[in-house]
Amino acid sequence: MNKEDFRNFISSKGLKITKKRDEIFDEVLNTKGHFDPEELYMRLKQKGSKVSRASIYRTIPLLVEIGLIEEVERVDKHAHYERVSADSHHDHMICMKCGKVIEFFSPTLEMLQDEICQRENFHKIRHSLEIFGLCKQCQ
Amino acid sequence: MNKEDFRNFISSKGLKITKKRDEIFDEVLNTKGHFDPEELYMRLKQKGSKVSRASIYRTIPLLVEIGLIEEVERVDKHAHYERVSADSHHDHMICMKCGKVIEFFSPTLEMLQDEICQRENFHKIRHSLEIFGLCKQCQ
DNA sequence: ATCAAATTTAAAATTAAACTCAATAAAAAT
DNA sequence: ATTTTTATTGAGTTTAATTTTAAATTTGAT
Numbered sequence: 001m002n003k004e005d006f007r008n009f010i011s012s013k014g015l016k017i018t019k020k021r022d023e024i025f026d027e028v029l030n031t032k033g034h035f036d037p038e039e040l041y042m043r044l045k046q047k048g049s050k051v052s053r054a055s056i057y058r059t060i061p062l063l064v065e066i067g068l069i070e071e072v073e074r075v076d077k078h079a080h081y082e083r084v085s086a087d088s089h090h091d092h093m094i095c096m097k098c099g100k101v102i103e104f105f106s107p108t109l110e111m112l113q114d115e116i117c118q119r120e121n122f123h124k125i126r127h128s129l130e131i132f133g134l135c136k137q138c139q
Numbered sequence: 140m141n142k143e144d145f146r147n148f149i150s151s152k153g154l155k156i157t158k159k160r161d162e163i164f165d166e167v168l169n170t171k172g173h174f175d176p177e178e179l180y181m182r183l184k185q186k187g188s189k190v191s192r193a194s195i196y197r198t199i200p201l202l203v204e205i206g207l208i209e210e211v212e213r214v215d216k217h218a219h220y221e222r223v224s225a226d227s228h229h230d231h232m233i234c235m236k237c238g239k240v241i242e243f244f245s246p247t248l249e250m251l252q253d254e255i256c257q258r259e260n261f262h263k264i265r266h267s268l269e270i271f272g273l274c275k276q277c278q
Numbered sequence: 279a280t281c282a283a284a285t286t287t288a289a290a291a292t293t294a295a296a297c298t299c300a301a302t303a304a305a306a307a308t
Numbered sequence: 309a310t311t312t313t314t315a316t317t318g319a320g321t322t323t324a325a326t327t328t329t330a331a332a333t334t335t336g337a338t
Contacts, residue, residue, distance in 0.1 A: 116270075155316065
């Protein structure tokens with residue numbers, strides 16, 4: 001996934017390649033870990049970009065559609081996103097006390113899900129597993 | 140879980156047993172499947188109840204706390220709830236095309252999660268697994 | 279370069295959910 | 309049973325996130 005892919009995607013949808021979309025795409029590409037629209041907006045602001053929140057909110061669904069990011073947990077009442085790396089899907093444990101998010105991955109869990117979907121004739125595209133509880137420190 | 144349990148729970152919290160709380164509790168008890176606060180409000184309205192949305196929003200967290208309901212998927216941007224039946228926890232497959240929700244349960248999956256949490260010293264309280272994809276009909 | 283169509287911004291609108299507060303109802307005290 | 313205390317209620321206000329509007333600007337095709 002690079003800027004070329006993004007531009008091709010935008011064009012192929014009949015949309016226009018603009019400075020603002022590029023700026024947002026670049027910033028998301030450089031972002032590690034979780035973020036929410038407001039954080040993304042502030043980070044761009046600090047770098048001198050003049051994008052508005054509206055553009056952020058309008059571009060995020062495009063980034064989800066192209067598969068660069070995905071919506072992860074909604075701990076607070078707003079959406080959080082995260083870069084999708086084809087090779088590093090993981091799920092989340094969320095501490096209900098301190099809000100800490102622990103990432104984990106279990107191949108067995110993945111396979112098990114595939115089996116369950118096969119049984120139901122369901123074509124799995126993606127999944128989201130969130131385990132809520134208390135982290136080591138908060139118990 | 141019956142009205143007695145609910146009343147005891149309310150009392151034990153130092154709260155008061157009121158007509159409105161009873162009405163909301165009864166309605167939720169009689170509700171099968173998913174619902175959101177607005178649906179619950181409309182259903183009560185239709186039955187002649189004079190509850191306000193405020194009471195709905197104030198009572199739902201109590202029903203979650205007592206374990207009668209739990210928050211399930213957020214297909215739209217607002218919360219959806221569902222009755223918890225001690226003996227029938229399940230997860231969801233959600234069709235991205237037609238919106239159909241398929242419920243499933245896998246003891247193996249549950250155990251696997253417990254194991255993963257033990258490894259991480261995470262005290263699991265509840266979890267939510269949503270598999271998105273295409274149902275048999277929509278593939 | 280021209281121009282229609284898409285995109286932008288700032289501001290207003292919308293949405294779900296929480297809060298405020300005077301009136302009311304429930305529990306406790308008398 | 310009556311009074312007193314305290315919690316709950318509904319209507320409307322508020323908040324925070326997100327979406328839409330409308331006017332100005334930018335893009336891409338000609």
